[in-house]
Amino acid sequence: MMLPARDYHATRIATPGKLPKGLDRWAHDALGRLRGGGRTLQRYREQAEQIVARSLQQRLLSERRLREELQQMQAHFRRRQKGYEAQLPEALALLAESAERTLGMRPYPVQVLGALAIHHGCLAEMATGEGKTLTACFPAILAAWSGRPCHVVTANDYLASRDAGIMAPLYRFAGLSAGWVGGEMEPAERRSNYARGVVYTTSKELLADFLRDRLQPGLCSDAARRQLRRLLDPRAVQNDARVMRGLDTAIIDEADSVLIDEAVTPLIISATQENRALTETSLLAQRIADSLVPGEHYRSEERYHEIRLTEAGRARLGAAAEELPGLWRGEARREELVLTALSAREFYRRGKQYVVEEGKVVIVDEFTGRLMPQRTWRQGLHQAIEAREGLALSDPSETLARLSFQRFFRFFRHLGGMTGTAREAAGEFWHIYNLPVLAVPTHKPCIREILPSRVYADRQSKWRAIADEVLECHRAGRPVLVGTRSIAASEELAAMLSGQGVPCQLLNAVRHREEAQIIAGAGQRGAVTIATNMAGRGTDIHLGRGVAELGGLHVIVSERHEAGRIDRQLIGRCSRQGEPGSARSYISMDDELLRRFAPRPARRLLARALAENRPGAAALVEKTLALAQQAAQRLAFRQRETVLQTDDWLSDALSFARSEVEG
Missing domain, CATH: 3.40.50.300 (P-loop containing nucleotide triphosphate hydrolases)
Known part of the structure; x- marks a missing residue:
């Protein structure tokens, strides 16, 4: 019995390198600026104009001839023989003509420019309304022609379903099939869609399915060992419950949201586990926290979302510890409980970080404004917020597998993407993901x-x-x-x-x-x-x-x-x-950004200047806000970098164990 050839790639992932440091980082950053600079943009712009001109000549081809040309091009990209990239301009010209015939959309030069950038492993910054949906199709087709998995990552299930449906005629004409994977799909339907040439899905679904596949009983990360196991036990083929066919290429829409804003948020596969002791203790901790007075018993640091107990607070907590079960009376454990309850009170607001629906706390994604009903906060925080809201406390979860989006997307052999806002984080995109940012000009001048x-x-x-x-x-x-x-x-x-x-x-x-x-x-x-x-x-x-x-x-x-x-x-x-x-x-003056990241003395001076209507006071406030925003962005970047460095350290420390996620 032979194993399907593509199964060899099913659990194969790229090994992310360590982040450069010192002089290596300086040289690496210089290379990133060069790759995202004006010369690269000008080269791609010239190529894009030539490709669009060439595509206009393809109008003379019959539909049968155009299909034959695409089939030959698909064979070139599948075999990947030396020099096959020289066929790229002709391939894109054929695809541009195909888009006109199947979708009624002929790409503008800036869309072809964006496609070139993504194909060459760049992040294309394209303004809203510039046609990113069509732009993503071209590099997706080029990647899928290789026969390897290609995932187009969108912001939500609706967009994944919509884009896969709208672009399906173009994919079919190019000899491919398109599918999409959403949150409500059963495993069999997921497996069927992941088998398609191009798969539209969200980052959450993609990472969740990756982790669930890794949790399959008896799964080996090595293809040869899997083949040997199947030869010894033919039933292993029938029992293979994996839904994905591997990782290779990811094209990410709204890349700054996925790769920056949600980067260090771990996606956790968990199972609820009844824990009455923790549930009861969370209610007691909430009662104790309600008795503590800010400033007297604890101090909160809004910038870092940290709370520190004062000596009076520790004494008060020690006196109240008799209410807690024996396991939680130890100083470290009781402080952890009460600090969690205080964090829920000080830093989490109903209508901002969460809402209450049908008697349950539902997390709100601050970056997208959407509900995340399947997510919960960890380490007792979710139960602390439920206690604060007077709701029935849910059972805590036991973690089965977890991985951050930041680390996950570094597993892909080829990464590209697009977004309307990337240049502010260009250094981070290059430093973490080796993605140079290329600012694609608008099709028409912006008169905003x-x-x-x-x-x-x-x-x-x-x-x-x-x-x-x-x-x-x-x-x-x-x-x-x-x-x-x-x-x-x-x-x-x-x-x-x-x-x-x-x-x-x-x-x-x-x-x-x-x-x-x-x-x-x-x-x-x-x-x-x-x-x-x-x-x-x-x-x-x-x-x-x-x-x-x-x-x-x-x-x-x-x-x-x-x-x-x-x-x-x-x-x-x-x-x-x-x-x-x-x-x-x-x-x-009481905006959260100023409260958290502008020094208190500076805020007092600015408030006084505004009250007295001093000339230039408003401009000074705006400048202070810009500095506060920069400070917030630096802090967020350091936090993301620290998480990645910790991941690298754990990878080195546990290298002898050769985890399944590491492949």
Whole structure:
């Protein structure tokens, strides 16, 4: 009995190298700047223009001849004989003509430029509305022609299903099949879709299936050992429950969200385990935490989300320890319990980090604004928040397997991607993933107007001013998109506007089901849309009739994020494809970014300057906010780098064990 040839690649993964240090890092960073520089962009731009010109000549080919040319090209890329890359321009020209015939879409030169960048292992920064869905198809086809697995990673199940369906005719014409994998699929359906040439899915589903496959009983990471086992036991073929056929190429949409924002979040495969002792103790810890007074018994550090007990707090906790079960009376264990309960009280807000639905705590993804019903916080935090909300406590989970997205995506032999906002994190993309960032120009010049920011002493004044500007635009007929940082803020603004007779659409984690319809209507005359986040929404905002003459879509940034990229994602929703549009940011002295990352003395001085209407006070506040944002981004990068260094250290320390994940 012979093993299928592709099974040899089923558990084969690239071994990620260690991060460069010292002079090696300096040289490595210089190489990244060179690969993402103007010369590379100019070379790809010239090639793209030549490819588009060549594709226009392919119009003369009959459909039968075009198919034959594609079949020959597929054979070249599958065999990968020396010099096969010289066929790349001709292959892309054929695919451009095929897209016109199957989808009615002829790619612009900038889309071909983006495809070239992704194929060559770059991250293409492409503005909203520039056609990233079609751009991703071309490098996906080139990768899938090799016969190896190709995954296109999208922001959510809806986009995975939509894009796979829309692009299926092009894939079929190119001799491939397209599938998609979503959260509700059963293993048999997953296996069937993973067998396709190009598979659309989300990062969470891809990593979860990778880990579940590794947990299969008796799975060997070595193909030769698997073949020997199957020869000795023919039933092993029937009992193979793996759904994936391996890792090779990943093309990631909204790459900054996946590779940066969610990078160090581990995906955990777990099983619930009844633990009454921990459940009861969490309730007691919540009661003890409620008796502690901030400033007297503990101090909180908002920047790092840390809490430290004072001597008085430790004494109070020691006196209250008699209430705890014997196992938890030890000093270290009781402090851990109460600190977790205090963290739940100080740093986790309903309507921001989580919502309560049907009596359960559901985590909200801060970067995408979506609910994550299958996720729970670890180490008793989830139970501490449930106790704080007065809900029935869930059973804690036992971890079976875990892996961070950051480490997982370094397992791929070939990685590429695209996003609208990458240049702020260009150094990190190169340092961690060896992905140079290439800024692809827009098809038409961007005429977006960035209006001066407005600064206020407190959030109440800021929200009143935002409501006034929304009302002014609404009366003029201009559509408005307001970005907020939390569900609570979006609900508060909606209530203010409703009180003034302004109808608005809410797009947040609680109201996500109508997402596509809400976004599609956000550019209509007089529309007012309030969204917690616009990353990975996947639907463009098209202007309604007569809206362009009024100035186009107006975007309001109600509060800056720690990552400037997220603010830029929101602003990028206006002025797509050369349309008119404008954007304005609002700032208040009690914004979270200033509270966490600006020194307290500086905040006091700025607040006094604003109160006294000193000249230049608002500009100084905006500059301080920019510095605070930079500090937040540096801290987040150091945290991600530390996690990766820890992964490398553990890999070295446990190398003798040769874990299944390491292959």
